[in-house]
Amino acid sequence: MxxxxxxxxxxxxxxxxxxxxxxxxxxxxxxxxxxxxxxxxxxxxxxxxxxxxxxxxxxxxxxxxxxxxxxxxxxxxxxxxxxxxxTLLLHLRGEEHRRQRALVLQAFAPQALQRWRSTMRRTAERLADRLAGAGPCEFGETFADPMAVSVMSAILGVPLDDYEPRWSTDIGLVYSVGHRADALARVERSLAGLRAYADHLVSRHGTARTGDDLVSLLMSGYDGEGMDRTELRDLIVGLFFAAHDTTRNQLGQMLFTFTEHPDQWELLAERPELAEQATDEVVRWCPAAxxxxxxxxxxxxxxxxxxxxxxxxxxxxxxxxxxxxxxxxxxxxxxxxxxxxxxSFGAGPHYCLGAATVKAEITEILTVLPRRLRAPRLTAPVVWRNPIGVCGPESLTVNFQPRTSRG
Missing domain, CATH: 3.30.43.20 (Uridine Diphospho-n-acetylenolpyruvylglucosamine Reductase; domain 2)
Structure with missing residues (x-):
């Protein structure tokens, strides 16, 4: 810069x-x-x-x-x-921002969020089993990525087996284009992949617009709002970016914080009713942005x-x-x-649309993991993404022990 x-x-x-x-x-x-x-x-x-x-x-x-x-x-x-x-929703203003935000807001209403909480809990429980038997593992690969992608896929209506998570991880390097020589090329490749995939989703939903997932809601509303196919495609790309990369980095920040404060992890195991309050403290202490x-x-x-x-x-x-x-x-x-x-989630017209969703996701995780696993321990130095923009650990290698084990 x-x-x-x-x-x-x-x-x-x-x-x-x-x-x-x-x-x-x-x-x-x-x-x-x-x-x-x-x-x-x-x-x-x-x-x-x-x-x-x-x-x-x-x-x-x-x-x-x-x-x-x-x-x-x-x-x-x-x-x-x-x-x-x-053209990201984050950067729009005035009527154009209002129009696109109104379409997306449907999927983040309180009643919609309640539908996704069971998915969040089940996914956290399934991935907790993976952590328990993994030995030293990279937390992003083993938990944060699949957790964020699973929840994102449920909300957007994206089949897990035909989506490449690397797209929405690398696209977050847009904030690092002034700091990393490879950033721009990686963002370009990821953008191309995500746009092609968004076009595929729009085509697939073209004659079936009755689902309650976000892509179906967007498809059912965009014609009446005067949004063309290119705008719709890039709105979907922006949602992939926000739902995966930001959440993934916040989960990494969360886990690293508990490696430094194992007493707080153990307190959560004893008092799971503190999970929602603990989520707020995590976002206060180590915001991904x-x-x-x-x-x-x-x-x-x-x-x-x-x-x-x-x-x-x-x-x-x-x-x-x-x-x-x-x-x-x-x-x-x-x-x-x-x-x-x-x-952390901003204020006013640009208050983060996904704030309640990411807080619910972290709360479900903090209800499950401390109950099932002992406090995580670092087993290698942490490698951090550049702190400008969305920040989190690029490599966070930890070890968990299940609560049933001794020692």
Missing amino acids: TETTTTVLDDRAAFLDVADPGFMFTAPEVAAAREAHWYAGTPYGVMVLRHAQVQQLLRDRRLAQSGRRFLKLNGVTHGTVHDWFD PAIFRFALEDVDFEGLRVPAESFVMLCVHAAQRDPRVFDSPDVFDITLRRPPLL
Whole structure:
């Protein structure tokens, strides 16, 4: 990335080099920067660190997502990935956003979610048996990927045996195109695979639009909303991306956290009624998207800071959700504490559609795994994805022991 802002920073604001390959949002300098001022400078623009300011700016209509501007910041100004990323539901605004969101929202209503919870529980139980007998295993391959894909497949109406999970894993590297030499090529291949598969789904559903899965709901509604086949295809691709890659990374973050806090895992085994509260604590402690990206649509004056139009702004929910001005014992992972509402899922018109679904999925997992398995132990160093965008472990090798074993 290259710097695009001429924002004049307060002398109290620290500088955080988020472009450094070794940067982590858990680093002590991030917390120190938050205590020095409500924002910090970065190579790309301002990063907001405190809870109150992040909460306000999440709802500020003068700031918006933009796939085109994000990719331009990373040196990508044209091509297939550029054109697709700018049309993601996440990046749309106004009537176009409302129209597409209304179609998708049907599948995430509370009554619809209840239908999927039994699938979540059964899948977690089946995969728990796999973990119990695996010995040292890579958690993503053994549990997080098949869990996320199984739930995604049920919700979207996708047969498990004809879907390639690597597509929706690699497409998440779109946030790493400025940091990994192979990222753009992998995203291009994944996008091609997902688009072809989405076209197949649309064709298959063409004369059978009566199911209660998401693709059937989209097929039954898109003609009346004036959405053409290309828009429908890319909306489905975006849903694959969100439902698999983000969930997979959040599950990896969750599991790693419990390797560092085995006492909390054992507490869940004793008190499974804490699973829902533990889910909120996991997302507070280690959000898969540690910073939410915005761009200024116009010159923005906010609490003494002027952000010029077109400037990049990072809203660091990771730091904000550990802000001592709002949270008691913010640097303690404690599933028994009731915390203020999460910021991780955004706010306003772009509040995450799948928030309730991913929280339900994690809750079902945390109801099943601690009851069946002892606390996980790391057996190899963790390899992390770049923290910009959706972040989680690329390699998390752990060992579980079933509760029936001794020792």
